[in-house]
Amino acid sequence: MNYSGSQYEKAVTAGELDRSHVGQTVSFQPNDFTVVFGRIAGIARTDAQVYLSLEGVGGGTHLKDEYDLPVAHEVYVQLDPLSSAGKTISDAERVIKEKLDEIKKNLLDRDQKSGSE
Template identity: 80%
Template sequence: MNYSGSPSEKPVAAGDLDRSHIGQSVSFQANDFTVVFGTIAGIARTDAQVYLSLQGVGGGTHLKDEYDLPVGHNVYLQLDPLSSAGKSLSEVERVIKEKFDEIKHNLRDRDQKTDSE
């Protein structure tokens, strides 16, 4: 298996994780057979390893809630929903403005035709 995230995720080296990432959704390939999806509850690190504690994952018979990863191991974080929403919103605003301008233009044309008759 070779997990490389989804289009809605960005790769980050485990060694680059810090306290600002706590609470974010994360996914990563823990070993050759396992892909993990969870929410970061805690992060600890040494020079060579990063220790991730995941919220809401443990307690199952086969689910671990703690993983140790090499600092260079990629994990995948969800793209910032607010910045993504902002991009989508600006696109929606542009389309609405274009439609509004088109309606104004059509109304002016109709008024001018009515005035000339």
Template identity: 50%
Template sequence: MNYSGTGNEKATPASDLNRTHVGQTVSFEPDEFTLVFGKIAAIARKEGSVNIALQGVEGSGGLQSSYSLPGSQDVYLQPDMLTNTESTIKDLFGKVQENLRGGHKGDDRTDKL
């Protein structure tokens, strides 16, 4: 299949997954015939591999609820909207603070006689 994510997904090696990724939406190819989309329920590391368990898969028509991936394999994470929004707000707040402090250097607007 050669899935490489969509434009808004971030490629992350499976070995980089940690507890902060639990609950995030992920997509990956566990083999050349299968493409998986789901929410991460748990992540377990074994020597040389990473196991990913998905939420809500139990009893859903023969779908696997967990996958073992090599640590070097890319998985594709949806952007975390809360973190993105928080980052955007912090950036905007920083720009407002800079403007209020007179961040325009060299632009002296005082009247001179």
């Protein structure tokens, strides 16, 4: 398995995680067979390792709620919903503008054709 996050997440190394990430949703692949999705409950670190405690993951028979990751291990943090929404709105505005320009051009072409007949 080769998990690479979603379009709504950004990749950071585990060593970049700090207290501002507590409470945020994170996803990562701790080994070749598992992908973890959960909310960060706590972060501890040493020079070589980052220890993540997660909410919403433990409680199953095979699910862990604590993970030890090397500081260089890639994890995926959800993008800020407000900045993501702004990007989505900007993209939608661009598409609408392009469609309106296309309709305008078609109407002008139609007017020119009917005026020449």
